[in-house]
Amino acid sequence: MQTRPAKRERNQRGRGDRLRSEVIDAAMRILDQNLLNELSLRMVAREVGVAATSVNTHFPDAKTMVTEVGRECWRQLGEAMADSTARLVHPTAFEELTAKMRAYVQYAMERPSRYQLLFAPEYASSESSPNAPGLLQPAYRSVIAPIEHLAAEGRTIPAKDAISTTLLILSVAHGRIASAHLAPWRAGNSAAGVTAFVVETLSQLFGADKKRARRPYLQAKRI
Template sequence: MVTVSTSKAYHHGDLRTALVEAGLRHLEAGGETDISLRQLAREVGVSATAVYRHFPDKKALLAALAESGIARLGEAQRIASEHAGGGPAGFAATGRAYVHFALDNPALFRLTFTHADHAGSPTNSSDEPSRLLRSYSEQFGGENAERLTLQAWAVAHGLAMLMLDGRLPPDDALINRVIDTKSLFPAQPSGSNNDASP
């Protein structure tokens, strides 16, 4: 789940951050249709005019929430990669972290890929998840790096959506079986760390 401050009143100098945090709480509670700029203004204790200085309309707010989502996803993937020790195991860990982030933050995950400029192909996006994916793909894919980037993204995103939509159970064992480095780059030399377990 998204962890944000539960303070109801705005008492500091960063109104934009306070509004984004309030928006994230509303997003997880009721989805994007539940978010109102005027309601957020009341929650943080400022006038609607103050809100519109930062977000001229709801679309701008949703884009900011999506940017927050991609940053949180990138952080989760980076931590998972480091915990796995990098290498092939780290690559697999980033994919599993992607799916787990979607399952833990379903509304934010869906919004992230519908309301932000970065939501294009990871082969040319500059956000942290895309950079991390390209880095691993270049490390292990060689001349097939672009294919590996798209393949790995398609596997993780497809699995996340199938689980979010109830087509597959949100099962860790299934996630580990599907996001397996051996299926992404089977030609690893013997002795390489191909273990896909966390």
């Protein structure tokens, strides 16, 4: 028998931001157990333990809420990638890149619904404004820095510049993750299998036996 959430204490005056944060956290917990199209304001309100009208104060509709959840998921992913090198002692640029892509895959495989939200039309369409930050910005910035270092060291990069190389790596990882999410029961589609594929791909693209870059290095334009 399903139990009702414990009754939530009422916010003190001026603490409405607390409810907003709780709504986003609750929506992500629901996503971890359900599909994106099953997420609703009413479901989130039940999870938080408040009336749906209280949620409407901060999010007038589900699309607005999903947009905020998506932004928080991108922030989480970027933070996980940035933190992935904290325990490395004087890592090389390649070791840094590998650690960050491991973190990318880990987030995607452990939180598939959150990851899928990042590329869902429901979220992407809400971020189409020219004034909105690039959707890939947190992951992009985390990957392009070590690639710039590799190129500056004279290592061969697999595309014409650091921007194209960054997008290539993220696209390969995203494609492999997406195929694993579609058929998680198949051999090699576990988190460990997908991680091994991405790490092996990086080794092939930036092998130690590669000769010095013949292409002129183009400074990446930040997004």
